Amino acid sequence: MNSVFALVDCNAFFVSCEKVFQPALEGKPVIVLSSNDGCAIARSNEAKALGIKMGDPLFKIQEIVKKNHVKVFSSNFSFYGDMSSRVMETLKQFSPSLEIYSIDEAFLNLRSLPENELFSHGCRIKEIVKLWTGIPVSIGIGPTKTLAKVANHLAKKQSLGCCVLLKQNDIEAALRNFSLQDVWGIGSQWSKKLSYLGLTTALDLAQADSSWIRKTFNVILARTALELKGISCLSLEETLQPKKSLISSRSFGKPVTSVEVLRQALSYHASSLAQKLRQQKSTTSLVSIFIRTSPFHRHEPYYMNSCAIPLLFPSHDTTLLIKAVTSGLEKIFKEGALYKKAGVMALQLLPEDQVIPSLFQDKEGLIRRKLLFQTFDKLNDRFGRGSLVFASEGFRKTWRSKASLKSASFTQDWEQLPRVR
Ligand SMILES: [Mg+2]
Structure with missing residues (x-):
């Protein structure tokens, strides 16, 4: 086999x-x-x-x-x-x-x-x-x-x-009654197009000529057809590829008007991105932020703005990211708008072992900060995310999305463990 x-x-x-x-x-x-x-x-x-x-x-x-x-x-x-x-x-x-x-x-x-x-x-x-x-x-x-x-x-x-499903007969019988729309990676758009050509079940696609599919559609669909035939084209991807860009964003529970609250939300996202970057051992050299009001509010004018802030050196240092988003916010904040969503993106990611330290960086300081963030991440891993935060994230998080019906943190907080009486 x-x-x-x-x-x-x-x-x-x-x-x-x-x-x-x-x-x-x-x-x-x-x-x-x-x-x-x-x-x-x-x-x-x-x-x-x-x-x-x-x-x-x-x-x-x-x-x-x-x-x-x-x-x-x-x-x-x-x-x-x-x-x-x-x-x-x-x-x-x-x-x-x-x-x-x-x-x-x-x-x-x-x-x-x-x-x-x-x-x-x-x-x-x-x-x-x-x-x-x-x-x-x-x-x-x-x-x-x-x-x-x-x-x-x-x-x-x-x-x-x-x-x-391994025997040819079993596979055919299963595919005969299997709608194309439900086949992995096909979706409603492609299944519609395929149905115009008379292909409606997964078996129809499995039996179609794969070079014709490649010419008429593309190589991805041809690969799906081969996979349905039992020819393996997709292998197991055991190692997670580090992401090329990262985003952290959230809608607010209720509209936000204050620049201070926006700064707290953006600082929270910056901090969570920095933590993710350290986790996947990469750095960013370009941070982008956005703020926007609700596009569905008929009586309020829509406002959306974004801004990219280059960092002096590729980094995953939380303080530098927070500084960047704070300076970006000053440029795009407009008084009087009812903000509904904000977010931060980390772009131009580079693995940390490929970063060439600049002549102008304080080497000893860098090592000290590396140790600081190792401890920071360890504490948050051990006691739960948010146990240790930067003051600029704020403590009350009034911008948080609605989650009034959330169950307890059964697996993350000793205080919230289920009790057996
Ligand atoms: Mg499931």
Whole structure:
């Protein structure tokens, strides 16, 4: 056998995380909202059965929520991130090679297992992940990543939650009833175009001539067609590529008018970017900021402005980034506007080991600051993000987005651990 991939996908992940520490939610309709309590981004099966769709804005479904006592949660991303690492750590037991594809999905290489053991192995993975983390997962196994994705879709509909697609007959039967729109990476735009040409199911694409697809569309779609045929074109990406640019931005819970509050929000974003840069061992030499009012306010004039601030040296020093965003804000702040969102971007990233120190930099000072930030990051890792902050970020964070329905920080704060009475 050439290659065998398993795609492990957590079921309704954010909702499942909430259920782990609040078992009373089991069997109840539950939804989790996007940031600023906007739309539903995760739904329990019971909530799906009530007709709540992915992306439904809360105000639209308020009626259903009230009538059926749907439990609504603000998103608690740092908690979900923690639960995700628990799931991924557990998965590492089952295969030496693993690609973390998203917060709730991972590909595993199961090539070394005999074909007749794959199904039971999949069921075992599912069992252990549930036992060790409390999170239910579905597992799809196939000879290519795209077919593993298809198998995962089917697994979600089966009671055992595991589906293996390796035999040619099984693959064909599955693809015959599989809509092209649901194939990994196709989406509604391409599926529409393909349907004009008479291709509507995944099998149609698998059987189409791949050089014709490459000529008519592009190489990416041709690759998908080959993957559906069972020819593996996408390998496991085990190492995370460092990002080329980083952004941190947030909508405000209520409109902000004060320059001081904007400065605090931008300082918070600058500080969080600096921390991310140190984590991925890179530096930035260009920081860009933006502030804007709401484009949906009919009676208020729209104002948006941005500004890029070059740094003297490539750096991941929080104080330098905060200084940069503060000076940028002075240039673009306009009095009287009702600001709704602000953010900071770190551009022109360079790995820290490729930075050539400038003649004009104080070498000893640099070493001291490196040690300072190592300690800063260690403390925040140990006691939780925000335990140690820069005063310019402010302490009250009045600009924070709405998250009034957020669950406790079960995994990050001793004070908020669930109690058993
Ligand atoms: Mg999922």
